[in-house]
Amino acid sequence: MSQSPETPPPSSPPVGEVIAIGDELTTGQRLDTNTQWLAQRLTEAGVDVRYHTTVADDLEANIRVFRTAAERADLVVSTGGLGPTADDLTRDAMAAAAGVGLIDVPELARCIEERFTSRGREMPPQNLRQAQLPEGAAAIPNPGGTAPGVDQTVGRCRLFALPGVPAEMREMWTATVAPAIESLPGERRVVRHGLVKCFGIGESHAESLVPELIARGREPLVGITASLATITFRVSASGPDVAAAFAAMEPTLAEIREKLADYIFAEQPGGEPEIGLERVVVDLLAERGERLATGEGMTRGLLASWLAEADRENQAIASSRCANDPTPPDEQALRLLGDAGADYGLAVAGSEREGKVTIALAVPDDSGHGRVVSKEITLIGHPSIHAPLVAKHALNLLRRSLLGIE
Structure with a gap:
């Protein structure tokens, strides 16, 4: 009795790895933003990014990293180590990991020399290192710099090496690497x-x-x-x-x-700059054609700074004061309500030493004098987080009031 063929299971997405190269990264002197950006782009392209590796400018360590990556990943993108100096070791490491040598590519040498000539400069001899590729690899054009990238296949793994300069790396990704990944065989989700x-x-x-x-x-x-x-x-x-x-x-x-x-x-x-409470309340105020006045002591101007950054067109903020006001918070908020034509007054008062902060929000009412909604915050945790936490609570109190949430 014949059996109907089974539906084949869906193919798994390719496994990806991002490698960041440089002493400045392993020693913590520079923040690695390239890995974050590349991981986002690879994930969007349907690659299952499982590994992030950071390695110093050491040849043996680089060789081990590339060999390991080629064994466990289908797609690898590295950044850094493609410059002309002695500590730029990516080309050497990729060649050694693949068991091949480096070859001189005259066409790359001409392109690099022409770039220097177009700038009225003479090419230093060491830049010829950038005209070398692992045997069997292809160059990735670099419109913005002298360091071409490397496109190499090791076994089942496709490796792309890009410069560490973020602008160059991103341009090369968009122009060459992303289309190459999209054209790879197999289902891509x-x-x-x-x-x-x-x-x-x-x-x-x-x-x-x-x-x-x-x-x-x-x-x-x-x-x-x-x-x-x-x-x-x-x-x-x-x-x-x-x-x-x-x-x-x-x-x-x-x-x-x-x-x-x-x-x-x-x-x-995901992938867009994340929205904060300050952006939300500024947008709500602007939509309503209303303005806010703030007064703060304990938060030391942080609330005003956040709001100013979110309200660059000066649509929603009437005034901001930063001072330790001894009057009760409710009175401060009501006084702010009429300040510079404000529709809302938001006061933050309290003492870190005492561990208590009061947030008072004055809102318009039928009496014409305004009414106050207040919230008391007990400070916990490290002192470095107190001001931003209180500022967020103040913004959230205003957000809820603007939306009519009790």
Whole structure:
């Protein structure tokens, strides 16, 4: 009796690794933003990025790193180590990892020399190192600099080496590497992310409202993080195209919206600059044609600084004061209410030494004098986080009032 053929299982996405090279990274002298950017781009391209490796400018260490990466990953992108100096070892390490030699490429040498000539400079002899490639590798054009990248295959692994200069690396990724990855054989699923940002609820409480969503191995995948009391749900979904990926995450986002409700202050796609409470309240005020006056002592001007950055067009902020005012917070807020034509007065008063801070918000009412909503905060944790936490609580009190949330 014949059996119907089974449906083949979906192919797994290619495993990816990002390698960052340089003593300045391993010693902590410079922040590695290249790895973050590349990991985001690879993930969006449907690559399962499982490894980030940072390695110093040491040849043997570099060789081991590239060999290991070629054994465990299908796609590897490295940054750094492609300059002309003696500590730029990426080409040598890639060649050794593949068991091949370096070859001189006259065409690359001409291109590098022409770049120097076009700038009215003579090419130093050591720049000829940049015209070498591992045998069998191809050059990745670099429109913005003298260091070409390297495109090499080792066994089943495709390796792309890019310069460490972020602008050059990103331009080369967009022009050459991203199209090369898209053209690779096999199914490629697009991955996209959605963020839901909450305030006024603890991380464990937030997780307890949606326990089934946090399970590992679930699709879409949901992660939860906390940073200075801002809780962020990160939803990741895949699909054959961008629209399908976003559609796949929508039911999960809808459930988070339902369960977290008024705690949510922003929702946005992943990969964009993250929205803070200050941006939300400035937008709400601007939409209503209303303005805010602030007075703060304990937060030492942090609240005013955040709001000024968010309100660059000066649409929503009437005035900002930074001083330790001995009058009660309610009185401060009411006084601010009429300050410079303000529609709301927000006062922050208290003492870190005493561990108590009061936030008072004066809002307009039918009496014409205004009414005050206040919140008392007990300071806990390291002193370095007190000011930003209190500033966030103040912004959230205003947000909830603007939205009519009790």
